[in-house]
Amino acid sequence: MNDALAGLVGLISPMTLLLVLVGTVSGMAIGAMPGLSATMGLALLVPFTFAMDPGPGLVLLGAFYMGAIYGGSFTAILVNAPGTPSSIATAFEGYRLTKQGRSEEAIVAATVGSVVGGLVGVLFLLFLAPPLATFSLRFGPQEYFWVAIFGLTIIVGMSTGSILKGLIGGALGILLGTVGIAPVGGDVRFTFGEPTLQGGVPLVPALIGLFTVPEVIKLVGRRSREYDVQKDSTPEGRTWWHMVVDLFRRPVNLVRSSVIGSLIGILPGAGGSVANLVAYNEAKRTSKERHLYGKGSAEGVVAAESANNATVGGGFIPTLTLGVPGTPPDAIVLGVLLLQGLRPGADLFTQSGDLVYTFAFALALSALMMAPVGLIGGRALQRGVVALPARYLAPAIAVMSIVGAYAIRSSVVDVVIMLVLGVLAYFLGRVGVGVAPIVLGLVLGPIAERGLVQGLLTSTELAMPWTSFFTRPLSIALILMTVAGFLWPLWQNRKKGEVDDMLTEAEKDRA
Amino acid sequence: MIRPRSLAIALVPALALGLSACGDGGDAAADYPTKRIDYVLPFDPGGESDITARLQQAPLEEELGQGVTISYQPGAGGALGWSELTRSRPDGYTVMGCNIPHIILQPMLRDDAGYETEEIKPVYFFQSTPNALLVPADSEMETVEDFVTAAKENPGAMSVGGSGDFSANHIGTLQFADVAGIEVSYTPFDGTGSAVPALLGGHVDALMSYTPQIEQLGDQVKALAIATEEPMEGLDVPTFKDAGYDVVDGAYRGVCVQEDTPEEIVNKLADVFAAVNEDEELVQDFRDQAFNLENYGPEESVELIESRTDQYEELLSKLGMLDR
Amino acid sequence: MRNLLTGGLLVALVISFWVQRDYRFPHTNLLPDATMVVLGALSLWLMVEGWRTRDRHEEHEEEALRWVDLGRAVALLAAWIIALPWLGFVLSSIVFSALIAITMRTEPLTVRRVALDLVVNAGVVLAIYLAFTQVLYVRLPQLGGM
Numbered sequence: 001m002n003d004a005l006a007g008l009v010g011l012i013s014p015m016t017l018l019l020v021l022v023g024t025v026s027g028m029a030i031g032a033m034p035g036l037s038a039t040m041g042l043a044l045l046v047p048f049t050f051a052m053d054p055g056p057g058l059v060l061l062g063a064f065y066m067g068a069i070y071g072g073s074f075t076a077i078l079v080n081a082p083g084t085p086s087s088i089a090t091a092f093e094g095y096r097l098t099k100q101g102r103s104e105e106a107i108v109a110a111t112v113g114s115v116v117g118g119l120v121g122v123l124f125l126l127f128l129a130p131p132l133a134t135f136s137l138r139f140g141p142q143e144y145f146w147v148a149i150f151g152l153t154i155i156v157g158m159s160t161g162s163i164l165k166g167l168i169g170g171a172l173g174i175l176l177g178t179v180g181i182a183p184v185g186g187d188v189r190f191t192f193g194e195p196t197l198q199g200g201v202p203l204v205p206a207l208i209g210l211f212t213v214p215e216v217i218k219l220v221g222r223r224s225r226e227y228d229v230q231k232d233s234t235p236e237g238r239t240w241w242h243m244v245v246d247l248f249r250r251p252v253n254l255v256r257s258s259v260i261g262s263l264i265g266i267l268p269g270a271g272g273s274v275a276n277l278v279a280y281n282e283a284k285r286t287s288k289e290r291h292l293y294g295k296g297s298a299e300g301v302v303a304a305e306s307a308n309n310a311t312v313g314g315g316f317i318p319t320l321t322l323g324v325p326g327t328p329p330d331a332i333v334l335g336v337l338l339l340q341g342l343r344p345g346a347d348l349f350t351q352s353g354d355l356v357y358t359f360a361f362a363l364a365l366s367a368l369m370m371a372p373v374g375l376i377g378g379r380a381l382q383r384g385v386v387a388l389p390a391r392y393l394a395p396a397i398a399v400m401s402i403v404g405a406y407a408i409r410s411s412v413v414d415v416v417i418m419l420v421l422g423v424l425a426y427f428l429g430r431v432g433v434g435v436a437p438i439v440l441g442l443v444l445g446p447i448a449e450r451g452l453v454q455g456l457l458t459s460t461e462l463a464m465p466w467t468s469f470f471t472r473p474l475s476i477a478l479i480l481m482t483v484a485g486f487l488w489p490l491w492q493n494r495k496k497g498e499v500d501d502m503l504t505e506a507e508k509d510r511a
Numbered sequence: 512m513i514r515p516r517s518l519a520i521a522l523v524p525a526l527a528l529g530l531s532a533c534g535d536g537g538d539a540a541a542d543y544p545t546k547r548i549d550y551v552l553p554f555d556p557g558g559e560s561d562i563t564a565r566l567q568q569a570p571l572e573e574e575l576g577q578g579v580t581i582s583y584q585p586g587a588g589g590a591l592g593w594s595e596l597t598r599s600r601p602d603g604y605t606v607m608g609c610n611i612p613h614i615i616l617q618p619m620l621r622d623d624a625g626y627e628t629e630e631i632k633p634v635y636f637f638q639s640t641p642n643a644l645l646v647p648a649d650s651e652m653e654t655v656e657d658f659v660t661a662a663k664e665n666p667g668a669m670s671v672g673g674s675g676d677f678s679a680n681h682i683g684t685l686q687f688a689d690v691a692g693i694e695v696s697y698t699p700f701d702g703t704g705s706a707v708p709a710l711l712g713g714h715v716d717a718l719m720s721y722t723p724q725i726e727q728l729g730d731q732v733k734a735l736a737i738a739t740e741e742p743m744e745g746l747d748v749p750t751f752k753d754a755g756y757d758v759v760d761g762a763y764r765g766v767c768v769q770e771d772t773p774e775e776i777v778n779k780l781a782d783v784f785a786a787v788n789e790d791e792e793l794v795q796d797f798r799d800q801a802f803n804l805e806n807y808g809p810e811e812s813v814e815l816i817e818s819r820t821d822q823y824e825e826l827l828s829k830l831g832m833l834d835r
Numbered sequence: 836m837r838n839l840l841t842g843g844l845l846v847a848l849v850i851s852f853w854v855q856r857d858y859r860f861p862h863t864n865l866l867p868d869a870t871m872v873v874l875g876a877l878s879l880w881l882m883v884e885g886w887r888t889r890d891r892h893e894e895h896e897e898e899a900l901r902w903v904d905l906g907r908a909v910a911l912l913a914a915w916i917i918a919l920p921w922l923g924f925v926l927s928s929i930v931f932s933a934l935i936a937i938t939m940r941t942e943p944l945t946v947r948r949v950a951l952d953l954v955v956n957a958g959v960v961l962a963i964y965l966a967f968t969q970v971l972y973v974r975l976p977q978l979g980g981m
Contacts, residue, residue, distance in 0.1 A: 030971075036971065036973075044971065044972065164877060164880060164881060164884070165881070167873075167877055168845065168874065168877045168878065168881060171870055171873050171874035171877060172845070172848075172874060174866070174870045175848075175849075175852060175867070175870045175871065175874055178866065178867040178870065182860070182863040184862070184863070185860035185861070185862065185863040186860065187858055187859055187860050187863040189855070189857075189858075189863070189867060190852050190855050190867070191855075192851075192855070213912070216908070216912070217900075217905065217908045217909060217912070218900065218908075219939075220904075220907070220908035220911065220912075220935055220938070220939060221900040221901075221904035221905050221907065221908040222900065222904065223904075223938075223939045223940075223941055224939075224941075390939065391935075391936045391937075391939035391940060391952070392936060392952075392955055392956070392959075394935055394936075394939060395931075395932030395933070395935045395936050395956055395959070396932075396959050398912065398915070398931075398932060398935065399928055399932055399959060399960055399963055400963070402915070402916070402919070402924075402928070403924075403963060403967060403973075403975065406975065406976070407967070407973045407975075410973075410974045412916070412919055412920050412976065415916050415919065416916060419912055419913060419916055422912075423909055426905075428841075430837075430899060431837045431838065431841045433841070445866070445870075448866065449865075449866040452862070452865060452866060453862040453863065453865070453866075456861075456862050457861075457862070
C-alpha cells in the first residue's frame with residue numbers, strides 16, 4: 001500500500017502531469033492517422049526517454065499508448081478509415097452513424113467507451129496481474145487456434161445478408177492472408193512470382209483499402225457525399241452531456257466490453273485487433289436493439305472502443321509480470337524497462353513497486369484526460385470534417401490513405417495493394433459480400449494457422465498430434481464456445497423470424 | 512540453390528573499387544556525409560535490432576556530424592527490406608540493419624528471396640547474442656546431458672521452441688541435434704518474446720533462445736547451456752563445448768549498404784560504427800542488455816559470412832534441406 | 836446473374852492460387868488447402884444459386900455509381916499511384932488531388948475556381964508532407980524514384 005501511495009505522489013508533480021497530457025494528445029494525433037501505428041509512434045519516443053528518469057519516461061510512453069489506441073476511433077468514425085486495427089468494429093458502426101449525420105454521437109460514444117475501458121484495464125493491472133498472468137500461460141498454440149476459430153464465428157452473426165456470402169467473404173479474407181511467407185515454416189506461398197508479395201497482404205494497407213477506398217471512390221464518382229450532412233438527426237437540445245448520461249445508464253455493455261478487452265489483452269499475440277471484434281460481437285449478440293447493428297449503433301462503438309483501450313492495461317500484465325509483451329507496443333515499453341535496468345517479473349511489483357504504481361496511475365490519468373481532450377478536440381475535428389466540401393474531403397482522405405498505406409513499410413507495392421483491394425471491396429459490396437467478414441478472415445487466419453501448425457509441432461510426442469486439439473481442458477471449453485457462437489445467431493434469427501427481414505434489408509444496404 | 516558464392520563474394524569488393532575509381536563518385540565520397548542518414552531496420556520496432564539501433568543513434572549522430580533517422584521496413588523476416596536495399600541508391604545514405612544468419616539462410620532456402628547474400632555489402636557487425644538452451648525452472652533437466660538423454664529415450668518427441676524460421680535459434684537447434692545425434696521437433700514462434708510463454712506454460716519442452724533472455728526471465732527458467740566458445744562473463748552457465756558438443760553460434764547484428772557503394776564511404780561508415788562501439792555509455796548499455804560487443808569491419812564481415820555460409824550449407828545439405 | 840458472375844470469378848481466383856501450391860515444410864499446406872477447398876465449394880454454391888435465380892428480375896440499384904463515374908474515380912486514383920514512384924509524393928499528390936477536386940465540381944469551371952482548388956490541395960499535401968518527413972521521419976517517395 002505504501003508503494004501505491006508513493007506511486008501516487010510520484011505522479012502528482014506538474015512535470016509528470018504535463019508529460020501525461022503531452023503523451024495523451026500526441027498519441028491521439030498519431031493514432032488518428034491511418035498507417036501510423038501506436039508501435040511506430042512509441043519507437044519514435046524512445047530516444048527521448050533515454051534522457052529521462054525511468055518514472056517520467058514510462059509515464060510518457062504509457063500515456064502516448066493509451067491516447068493512440070483512442071485516436072484510432074476518430075478516422076474510423078469520420079471517414080471510415082480505422083486508424084489502427086483496434087478500431088475495425090468502430091468503423092462498422094461509427095461510420096454508419098456519420099452517414100446519418102450523427103457523428104457527434106459516435107465520437108462521444110467512442111470517448112466514453114475508451115475512458116471506461118482504459119480505467120478497467122488499469123484496475124486489472126493493479127489488482128489481478130499475477131494470477132491472470134499465470135492463467136494466460138495455459139493458453140498454448142492449440143488454444144490460440146480455437147480462439148481464432150471462435151473469432152471467425154462472428155462472421156455468422158455479422159452477415160447482414162445471406163450467410164453464404166458472409167462465409168465467402170471470410171474464406172476470401174483467410175485466403176488473402178495466406179499470401180507471402182507462411183507464419184510458421186517459412187514457406188513462400190502464392191506470390192504470383194512477385195518477390196515483393198513475400199511480405200503478404202499487410203493488414204493496415206488492407207484495412208485502408210477495404211474500408212476507406214470504396215468510400216473515396218463513391219465520393220469522387222458521385223461528386224458529393226452520399227449522405228446529407230446538413231440534416232441533423234440529433235433531436236433538439238440533445239447535447240453531448242445527454243449522450244454521455246445515456247451511455248452510463250446502460251453500464252452492462254461498458255463493463256462487459258472492458259472486461260473482454262482486458263482479458264484478451266493479457267493473451268500475448270491477440271491484442272486490440274481481436275478484442276474489439278469479440279466485444280462488438282458479444283454486445284450485438286446480447287443487445288436489445290440488435291436490429292440497429294450494422295446500421296449505426298452507438299452501443300457497438302462503445303463496445304469496440306472500451307475493449308481496445310482495456311487491452312492497454314491488460315497487455316501490460318504479462319509484460320510486467322512475465323517479461324512477455326502482451327501487444328506489439330508493449331514490446332517497446334518492455335525494451336525501455338530493460339534499458340533502465342528494471343527486470344520484469346513478480347519482483348518488479350515488490351522491488352520497484354512505486355514505479356509500477358506510478359506507471360499504472362499514469363495510464364489511468366491518461367484515460368481520464370482523454371475525456372476532455374476527446375470531447376473538445378474530437379468534436380472540433382468532427383465539425384471540421386462535416387463542414388469540409390466533398391471536393392476537398394475526398395482528395396484529403398486519398399492523400400492520407402496513400403501515406404498511411406505507404407508509411408508502414410515504405411513500399412509503393414502496399415499502396416497498389418490498397419487500391420486493388422479497395423476496388424475489389426467496392427464490387428463485392430455491390431453483390432452483397434461485406435468487408436467485415438473479409439477483414440475478420442485477414443486478421444484471424446494467420447493466428448489460426450500459427451496455432452494449428454505450432455500445436456502440431458509441439459505435440460510430436462503423441463502418436464496423432466492432432467488429437468491434442470481436442471483433449472486439453474481449455475481447448476474443450478473454447479470448442480464449446482465456438483459451437484455456441486456458431487449456432488446462437490442462427491437460432492436467434494430463426495426464433496425471431498428475422499431471416500427474411502434481414503435479407504430484404506441487405507438488398508437495400510448494398511451498393 | 513547452391514551457387515558459386517565464394518567467387519561472387521571475391522568479386523564484389525573488386526567491382527565496388529572499380530566503380531568508385533571511375534565516375535564522379537570521388538568527391539561525393541570525400542565529403543560524405545553531407546545530409547541526414549537513414550538507418551533502416553527490416554523488422555518491426557521493439558526487437559533487439561531496434562533497441563541496438565536506438566542506443567547507437569545519439570553516438571552515431573555525434574560521430575557523423577549529421578542526423579540519423581531510424582525507420583522500419585518489416586516483412587518476410589527481413590527479406591523485404593533487404594531486397595529493397597539492393598534497389599536503393601549506392602550513396603551510403605541508406606544504411607540497413609542486417610542479421611546473420613538471416614541474410615545467409617533466406618536466399619539459401621527460398622527459391623527467390625528477392626535478394627542474394629552477396630548483393631548486400633556488409634559495413635560492420637557490432638553486436639551478437641549467442642544461442643542459449645532454456646528449460647522451465649521446475650524442469651527435471653539440469654544439464655545438457657539430461658536433455659540429450661531425455662531426447663534419446665523418445666526420438667522426435669521433445670519439442671524445442673525458438674524465434675522464427677531460418678533464425679539463429681532454428682539453425683542452432685538443428686546444429687545441436689545433429690552434433691548430439693538426437694531428434695527433436697523445432698517449433699518457430701513469432702520472435703523471441705512470443706516463444707517465452709510457450710516455455711513458461713509448458714507447451715514446449717525447451718527453448719532455444721538468446722543469452723539476454725537468461726537474465727531477463729530470471730528464476731522462471733533454467734539455462735542448460737550457451738553456444739559460445741568461452742563461458743560468458745557474469746553468467747553462471749556452462750557452454751555446449753563444456754558438455755562436449757561443438758555448437759557455437761548466435762545471431763550477429765550489423766549494418767549493410769547497397770553493393771555498389773564506393774569503398775571510401777563503406778570504410779568511413781565502418782570507422783564510425785567502430786568508434787560508436789567505443790562509446791562508454793553504449794558499452795555499458797550493451798552489457799546491461801547482455802549483448803555481446805563485436806567488431807567485424809567490412810572485410811572481416813565478409814569472412815564471417817563466408818565461413819557461416821559454408822558451415823550452414825554443409826549442415827543443411829546433410830539434413831537434406833537443400834535438395835530442390 | 837451477378838451471383839453467377841461473382842461465383843465464377845471467385846472460382847477463377849481459387850484456381851489461380853491452387854496452381855501455385857508448392858509446399859516444402861510440414862503442415863504449411865493445411866490452412867491454405869482447406870481454405871481453397873471451402874472457398875471453391877462456397878463459390879460453386881453461389882454459382883448454382885445464381886443459375887437458379889437467373890431469370891429473377893434484378894432490381895435497379897439506386898445507389899450504384901454509373902460506370903462512367905466509377906471509371907473516372909478509379910482511373911484518377913490508379914494514375915496517382917502509378918505516378919507516385921516517378922513524380923514523387925509531393926508533385927503527384929498535388930497534381931492528382933487537385934484534379935480530383937476539379938473533376939468533382941458540378942458548377943462551370945473558371946480560372947478562379949481551378950486556382951482555388953490547386954492552392955487548397957497543394958496546401959494540404961505540403962502540410963502532410965512536412966509533418967511526416969520532418970516531424971515523424973517517415974520516408975515518402977521522392978521525385979525521380981526511390
